[in-house]
Amino acid sequence: MSAEQKLYVTRPLVPPLEEFLPYLTEIWKSKILTNNGPFHQQLEKALADLLGVNHIALFANGTLALVTALQCLRVTGEVITTPYSFVASSHSLLWNGLKPVFVDIDPDTFNLDPGQIEAAITPLTSAIMPVHCYGTPCAVDSIQQIADNYGLKVIYDAAHSFRVEDQGGSILRYGDLSVLSFHATKVYNTFEGGAIVCPDAKTKQRIDYLKNFGFADETVVVAPGINGKMNEIQAAFGLLQLRYVDNAIAARKKIDTYYRNALSGIKGVRLRKLAPGIKHNYPYFPIFIDSCFPLTRDELYRKFRENDIYARRYFFPLISDFPMYRGLPSAAKTNLPVARQVADQVLCLPIYPTMQDSDADKVIAIIQRNA
Numbered sequence: 001m002s003a004e005q006k007l008y009v010t011r012p013l014v015p016p017l018e019e020f021l022p023y024l025t026e027i028w029k030s031k032i033l034t035n036n037g038p039f040h041q042q043l044e045k046a047l048a049d050l051l052g053v054n055h056i057a058l059f060a061n062g063t064l065a066l067v068t069a070l071q072c073l074r075v076t077g078e079v080i081t082t083p084y085s086f087v088a089s090s091h092s093l094l095w096n097g098l099k100p101v102f103v104d105i106d107p108d109t110f111n112l113d114p115g116q117i118e119a120a121i122t123p124l125t126s127a128i129m130p131v132h133c134y135g136t137p138c139a140v141d142s143i144q145q146i147a148d149n150y151g152l153k154v155i156y157d158a159a160h161s162f163r164v165e166d167q168g169g170s171i172l173r174y175g176d177l178s179v180l181s182f183h184a185t186k187v188y189n190t191f192e193g194g195a196i197v198c199p200d201a202k203t204k205q206r207i208d209y210l211k212n213f214g215f216a217d218e219t220v221v222v223a224p225g226i227n228g229k230m231n232e233i234q235a236a237f238g239l240l241q242l243r244y245v246d247n248a249i250a251a252r253k254k255i256d257t258y259y260r261n262a263l264s265g266i267k268g269v270r271l272r273k274l275a276p277g278i279k280h281n282y283p284y285f286p287i288f289i290d291s292c293f294p295l296t297r298d299e300l301y302r303k304f305r306e307n308d309i310y311a312r313r314y315f316f317p318l319i320s321d322f323p324m325y326r327g328l329p330s331a332a333k334t335n336l337p338v339a340r341q342v343a344d345q346v347l348c349l350p351i352y353p354t355m356q357d358s359d360a361d362k363v364i365a366i367i368q369r370n371a
């Protein structure tokens with residue numbers, strides 16, 4: 001079976017090659033390959049306009065952006081976070097010498113349960129790092145209230161949240177900083193890439209120093225910065241992709257609706273509820289297989305693979321089960337019962353803009369045949 005016939009959990013948004021060639025020609029001519037070049041500057045401006053945020057700093061990938069966001073805010077000690085995410089969320093804490101404190105998730109949003117955050121705060125806590133999982137907004141008001149009461153910073157891992165809006169606009173405006181990923185597997189990609197969304201020019205300046213080794217000018221280094229810069233090919237790809245991303249999200253929505261119509265009501269298969277009043281971006285289509293379904297989640301996962309359907313268990317195992325985290329007191333199984341159950345039940349079905357209804361039919365047929 002060719003790669004084209006296989007159904008992957010996602011496929012990148014890739015605009016027509018001929019439309020990218022003029023950008024490449026420009027880069028070849030100018031010989032500006034990186035370090036805040038013209039496409040980099042254009043993309044920062046275009047994204048801030050599109051997303052309706054004050055400032056955005058581009059990065060080579062989302063993980064470096066997370067690491068730098070924590071540096072930017074001078075976070076210390078303990079950070080409250082979710083175990084139900086991609087491992088990069090917590091790894092960014094370890095790379096800053098910080099201690100993750102895991103708090104359980106809400107069973108409907110799959111985000112940090114705001115009702116359990118306060119109990120995890122200690123004198124060492126300096127920040128909360130929630131994740132808008134699958135682009136579903138966190139309980140932003142409750143989280144901010146707790147942060148204000150205890151003087152904590154809030155850094156949102158918004159890797160899944162490109163173009164997600166509530167009634168007031170982009171959800172990237174919440175918290176002290178929000179971090180995006182533009183990895184190939186995301187709704188919007190720059191091959192690899194990421195960004196920090198920040199509220200003011202002073203913070204953006206600090207982030208820009210930090211992502212460029214800490215250089216403030218040719219001879220002055222103001223912080224122990226890293227090399228987190230996005231290059232010109234990535235930025236050019238991002239600019240081109242802006243022409244296509246909203247149509248791509250509309251195509252994702254179509255597949256999401258198609259799956260919902262076919263799968264709702266199947267015993268033992270729970271679907272993610274779409275939060276009302278939110279403009280969603282449909283990055284994943286998770287289903288949750290419980291004991292009423294004749295197959296276990298892993299049996300269904302294998303059944304899919306036998307049929308060249310590469311569903312993925314995002315997110316399993318829990319971050320708190322990986323060796324570098326499982327010794328933490330907050331990683332104890334009894335502390336995270338909801339996250340554990342969700343991680344044991346989740347299966348993300350293929351969803352991407354070029355997917356056809358007939359592709360979705362293949363996925364649906366396997367579930368229906370085994371129900």
Ligand code: T4K
Pocket residue numbers: 008009010011012061062063064085086088089131157159160180181182183184185192193194310314
């Ligand atoms: N925080 C959160 C909440 C995140 O989800 C992520 C990343 C991050 C932080 C970190 O951001 P980055 O540093 O990555 O910018 C993938 C991605 O590598 C990762 O970006 C993503 N989350 C995570 C959820 O998924 P894998 O190892 O599962 O991806 P992989 O290579 O198995 O790809 C999945 C499928 O996608 C493949 O079976 C085929 C398809 N694919 C993939 C790539 C890379 C393509 O068709 N083309 C491609 O180029 O981690």
